[in-house]
Amino acid sequence: MNELPETGLILNLALAVGFLLVTAAVLLSLWRLIIGPDQPDRILALDTLYVNTVALLVLLDIKLASSLYFEAALLIALFGFVGTVALAKFLTRGDIIE
Amino acid sequence: MTIELTTLLVELFVALLILIGAGFTLLGSFGLVRLRDLYERLHTPTKATTLGVGSLLIASAVFFTWREPGVSLHEVLVAVFLFITAPVSAHLIAKAALHQRTPSRSGLPTETLLEKHDGHSAVERSPTGH
Numbered sequence: 483m484n485e486l487p488e489t490g491l492i493l494n495l496a497l498a499v500g501f502l503l504v505t506a507a508v509l510l511s512l513w514r515l516i517i518g519p520d521q522p523d524r525i526l527a528l529d530t531l532y533v534n535t536v537a538l539l540v541l542l543d544i545k546l547a548s549s550l551y552f553e554a555a556l557l558i559a560l561f562g563f564v565g566t567v568a569l570a571k572f573l574t575r576g577d578i579i580e
Numbered sequence: 581m582t583i584e585l586t587t588l589l590v591e592l593f594v595a596l597l598i599l600i601g602a603g604f605t606l607l608g609s610f611g612l613v614r615l616r617d618l619y620e621r622l623h624t625p626t627k628a629t630t631l632g633v634g635s636l637l638i639a640s641a642v643f644f645t646w647r648e649p650g651v652s653l654h655e656v657l658v659a660v661f662l663f664i665t666a667p668v669s670a671h672l673i674a675k676a677a678l679h680q681r682t683p684s685r686s687g688l689p690t691e692t693l694l695e696k697h698d699g700h701s702a703v704e705r706s707p708t709g710h
Contacts, residue, residue, distance in 0.1 A: 493598075495595070500602035510610055526622065533605075540640050540658075541598070559658055
């Protein structure tokens, strides 16, 4: 709370609950990544994992009241999409760049 | 007095958006674990999680527009990117799953239809071959 003395109680409470829920979401998609029976399941779990990470970084930005991590969130979204496309294409075609 | 009331209202609005967003994000991942086969599991991360992250990004945009001078638009960039890419990646994952003949509870399409869409059948083409 030292970074943000003027942020009220309601917002801090909502942020705490939000962190809890999104962390639980990250853990659930990690669980699917571990147990996923097929390869497409694991790609889907990775996809969900990076979207959840973007959510976590956005919450951290609101918490710290600085827009320092937006570039990180944007980069994770960008490279996560590229990674998903590359993995799916590898499964479909057996090769990434034909 | 009026300034305090505005502050309270903005905080309440941002808090509500954060709660909705985090709830939908959790719902998306919960569905990813709970649903029964891959084609059902494709639904929750692409719809619920996208809605949740979109709601969190709106909360962040409102928060930073209120706190700092000027309109904050970084969040819109991330939101637009996620909203464009989520259906594309879901489509590609579904295509990969159909190509691999991932079992479905309600049955796959007929083999002739599947072969028409992936050119070669998955049996005669190994996943690492060219």
